[in-house]
Amino acid sequence: MDLSFSKDELSFRDEVRDFIARNLTEEAKRGQRLTPSALTEKAVFASWQAALYKKGWVAPYWPKEYGGAGWTPAQRYIFESELSRADAPRLLPFGIHMVGPVIIKFGSQVQKDFYLPRILSGEDYWCQGYSEPGSGSDLASLKTRAVRDGDHYVVNGTKIWTTHAHFADRIFALVRTSDTPKRQEGISFLLIDMKTPGISTRPIITIGGDHEVNQVFFDDVRVPVENRVGEENKGWTYAKYLLEFERGASFRATGLRRQLEEVRELIARDGSAVTGDDGIATRLSEIEIDIDAIEMIELKLLSDVQAGRNPGPISSVLKLRGTELVQAITRLGVDVIGYDSLIWEPRRPLYGLNEPTVLPEDELAILPSHLNGRAHTIFGGTSEIQHEIIAKQMLGL
Amino acid sequence: MDLSLSEEQRLLGDAAGRFIAGRYSFEQRRAILQSREGFSRDIWREFADLGWLGLSVPEEFGGLGAGPVETSLVMEALGRALVLEPYLATAVISVSLIGDLGTQSQKSDMLPAIAEGKSVLAFAQAEPQARFALDDVATTATRAGGGWRISGRKDLVLGAPWADALLVTARMSGGQRDRTGIGVFVVPAKSAGLSVADFQTLDGARASNIIFKDVPATALGDNADALPAIEKATDIAIAAMASEAAGCMQVLLDTTIAYTKQRIQFGKPLADNQVLRHRMASMAVKLEEARASALNVILNIDADPLTRARAASSAKVKVGRAGRFIAEQAVQLHGGMGVTEELNVGTYFKRLMAIDVIFGSPEFHLQRHARLSRQAA
Numbered sequence: 001m002d003l004s005f006s007k008d009e010l011s012f013r014d015e016v017r018d019f020i021a022r023n024l025t026e027e028a029k030r031g032q033r034l035t036p037s038a039l040t041e042k043a044v045f046a047s048w049q050a051a052l053y054k055k056g057w058v059a060p061y062w063p064k065e066y067g068g069a070g071w072t073p074a075q076r077y078i079f080e081s082e083l084s085r086a087d088a089p090r091l092l093p094f095g096i097h098m099v100g101p102v103i104i105k106f107g108s109q110v111q112k113d114f115y116l117p118r119i120l121s122g123e124d125y126w127c128q129g130y131s132e133p134g135s136g137s138d139l140a141s142l143k144t145r146a147v148r149d150g151d152h153y154v155v156n157g158t159k160i161w162t163t164h165a166h167f168a169d170r171i172f173a174l175v176r177t178s179d180t181p182k183r184q185e186g187i188s189f190l191l192i193d194m195k196t197p198g199i200s201t202r203p204i205i206t207i208g209g210d211h212e213v214n215q216v217f218f219d220d221v222r223v224p225v226e227n228r229v230g231e232e233n234k235g236w237t238y239a240k241y242l243l244e245f246e247r248g249a250s251f252r253a254t255g256l257r258r259q260l261e262e263v264r265e266l267i268a269r270d271g272s273a274v275t276g277d278d279g280i281a282t283r284l285s286e287i288e289i290d291i292d293a294i295e296m297i298e299l300k301l302l303s304d305v306q307a308g309r310n311p312g313p314i315s316s317v318l319k320l321r322g323t324e325l326v327q328a329i330t331r332l333g334v335d336v337i338g339y340d341s342l343i344w345e346p347r348r349p350l351y352g353l354n355e356p357t358v359l360p361e362d363e364l365a366i367l368p369s370h371l372n373g374r375a376h377t378i379f380g381g382t383s384e385i386q387h388e389i390i391a392k393q394m395l396g397l
Numbered sequence: 398m399d400l401s402l403s404e405e406q407r408l409l410g411d412a413a414g415r416f417i418a419g420r421y422s423f424e425q426r427r428a429i430l431q432s433r434e435g436f437s438r439d440i441w442r443e444f445a446d447l448g449w450l451g452l453s454v455p456e457e458f459g460g461l462g463a464g465p466v467e468t469s470l471v472m473e474a475l476g477r478a479l480v481l482e483p484y485l486a487t488a489v490i491s492v493s494l495i496g497d498l499g500t501q502s503q504k505s506d507m508l509p510a511i512a513e514g515k516s517v518l519a520f521a522q523a524e525p526q527a528r529f530a531l532d533d534v535a536t537t538a539t540r541a542g543g544g545w546r547i548s549g550r551k552d553l554v555l556g557a558p559w560a561d562a563l564l565v566t567a568r569m570s571g572g573q574r575d576r577t578g579i580g581v582f583v584v585p586a587k588s589a590g591l592s593v594a595d596f597q598t599l600d601g602a603r604a605s606n607i608i609f610k611d612v613p614a615t616a617l618g619d620n621a622d623a624l625p626a627i628e629k630a631t632d633i634a635i636a637a638m639a640s641e642a643a644g645c646m647q648v649l650l651d652t653t654i655a656y657t658k659q660r661i662q663f664g665k666p667l668a669d670n671q672v673l674r675h676r677m678a679s680m681a682v683k684l685e686e687a688r689a690s691a692l693n694v695i696l697n698i699d700a701d702p703l704t705r706a707r708a709a710s711s712a713k714v715k716v717g718r719a720g721r722f723i724a725e726q727a728v729q730l731h732g733g734m735g736v737t738e739e740l741n742v743g744t745y746f747k748r749l750m751a752i753d754v755i756f757g758s759p760e761f762h763l764q765r766h767a768r769l770s771r772q773a774a
Binding site: 001002003004005006009074077264268278281282284285286288289290292293294295296297299300302303304306307309314317320321384386387388390391394395396397 | 398399400401402466650654657658668671674675677678679681682685686687689690692693695696708711714715763764766767770771774
């Protein structure tokens with residue numbers, strides 16, 4: 001067993017570091033640090049995505065023929081770790097990690113040729129139409145309906161928790177196309193232009209004060225049949241494929257370590273009342289010990305994938321514990337700033353605030369991050385669903 | 398970056414699994430436990446024949462010169478079978494101390510004897526006032542002629558009733574909490590001046606509390622600054638115990654899953670109840686984390702002392718808490734039978750309790766981790 005990276009991998013790491021040093025602006029880093037929600041806005045990541053695009057690193061995990069980089073799992077790990085460490089803005093996963101891989105695997109040639117380059121360039125901003133007001137964890141119960149009318153589907157219904165629908169150009173949506181006894185067998189996967197008449201959105205403000213998610217309404221929305229991915233009524237298969245990518249999307253440990261580092265920096269500030277507080281120091285250690293374990297599980301997973309072994313359902317363990325740790329870190333942040341955690345900054349986006357604020361800038365995102373962070377154990381499969389997956393798939397229960 | 402086992406390591410792990418399955422069933426263990434000595438010389442000889450006692454002894458001294466990964470594979474198997482023999486004290490801790498501190502001639506005398514199964518050693522370190530602090534040493538070593546004399550008290554000397562000799566930490570100079578001035582000494586088990594109180598530990602092993610009164614001793618090497626080597630040996634022991642604990646936890650998890658699938662209540666298997674399914678999922682998650690944490694210290698044994706120590710404390714916290722949780726839930730999910738001696742669940746519970754406290758509780762190690770983190774900053 002060997003924890004060290006090879007010479008080639010280390011020179012790749014240097015290449016990534018060099019790229020970051022040349023292309024990641026202070027403004028972009030500040031924007032990411034002042035993003036208290038799970039996903040980053042385009043105004044923050046646009047210049048960074050443009051630089052990655054020029055280098056061919058927007059979707060490095062895609063097959064090379066579609067613009068991927070042909071990296072090994074270790075290179076992927078190094079790339080993600082270096083980006084987290086540098087406070088690089090996170091690109092949106094909806095195109096790169098979700099609908100992109102689905103189109104690559106199940107889409108028509110026309111769809112691939114049209115959509116994939118637009119995802120890479122950032123021309124298309126995607127959002128995800130999965131959950132509905134009546135369908136959360138039980139996704140297959142969805143009711144948004146698409147009825148065939150000539151060479152169009154007519155879509156009626158509503159989607160909820162649609163992150164960045166208010167910015168998006170397109171939505172990929174699961175719709176019901178048949179009332180089969182087995183609910184999963186009557187679902188299709190549609191690619192819909194958000195400018196189509198009949199689509200409207202309603203903002204949902206979350207407890208951290210952010211407008212990140214929306215409800216989207218479809219009122220007789222006409223969608224060309226050629227915008228369906230794969231076969232009619234086979235959408236559930238594609239949806240599950242996408243969820244695998246969503247859960248196994250990325251390595252978390254380095255990002256968690258970076259977040260904890262920010263809390264450490266708050267504690268170490270001049271005049272901080274908690275420097276030297278034993279209780280706080282103990283909690284820092286508790287979290288760090290947890291991150292060490294998560295990191296080693298990720299390295300084991302990486303090693304398995306490199307060796308061509310199937311790592312099994314361990315991504316559920318990582319999702320479960322990784323999101324709990326996000327919450328532990330943001331809660332520690334709130335505790336560290338003490339009374340300042342009661343100061344409510346209502347203006348958004350935080351990165352857009354250039355005038356003086358009551359809170360110092362390094363505290364601005366602490367409270368909203370903590371409050372929005374409660375969603376981490378809910379989206380992408382709740383912690384309870386992860387327990388169920390672990391019980392079933394890991395333990396055979 | 399490669400965390401897969403080599404072919405030899407896989408073979409070692411398989412062999413260890415087969416050995417304990419064939420030679421250390423629960424009935425066989427019970428017979429050893431109830432024997433007068435509480436320890437099987439036959440098993441010990443077989444450990445030697447398999448090469449396990451010399452696993453980490455350098456090849457020039459008759460061992461296999463293997464590393465902490467190999468030790469962890471054997472320890473996990475020992476954990477699954479709740480092996481009573483003093484593998485940790487002799488083949489892990491003593492080998493590390495002698496290797497780091499001993500003179501060339503002490504190494505040539507002592508290490509081959511360990512590898513061949515001819516020498517059982519115990520580590521006399523803990524003192525009543527020190528709780529878990531390795532640098533709190535009140536036992537004294539004073540020069541007498543060409544050798545030394547030891548006076549003081551050592552508690553919970555694991556495996557001492559079986560040992561041919563004790564490795565004793567004692568202060569040669571300085572105050573009780575000074576980091577320098579601590580040495581390690583070899584004391585033959587039958588020496589004059591030893592008052593020994595033998596007892597059984599809760600997990601079925603044997604140990605002693607020992608009072609030393611001017612007991613003649615030989616210094617291991619000539620080093621009045623043995624604390625770094627003592628800290629390293631205990632960190633290695635913590636890594637080994639973490640793997641042993643993983644073996645214990647795996648058995649408890651497997652047993653609990655099997656039991657809840659087969660036990661029918663209210664007309665359906667217990668495992669159909671979501672509250673129990675999720676409890677077992679939590680057990681599995683904690684075991685995964687404990688294994689990862691064990692691997693982290695195993696792979697950092699040869700790192701710089703600060704990194705190694707932080708990884709060891711990290712594992713002690715993670716493994717200790719996981720062990721407690723899994724053991725308590727295994728008993729809980731077995732219902733009334735879980736608290737009886739008729740099932741082995743409680744026996745694993747007790748061993749995990751012992752592992753939890755030996756070389757420091759999770760709380761002690763959490764504080765140590767926090768202290769080391771400040772030091773690193």
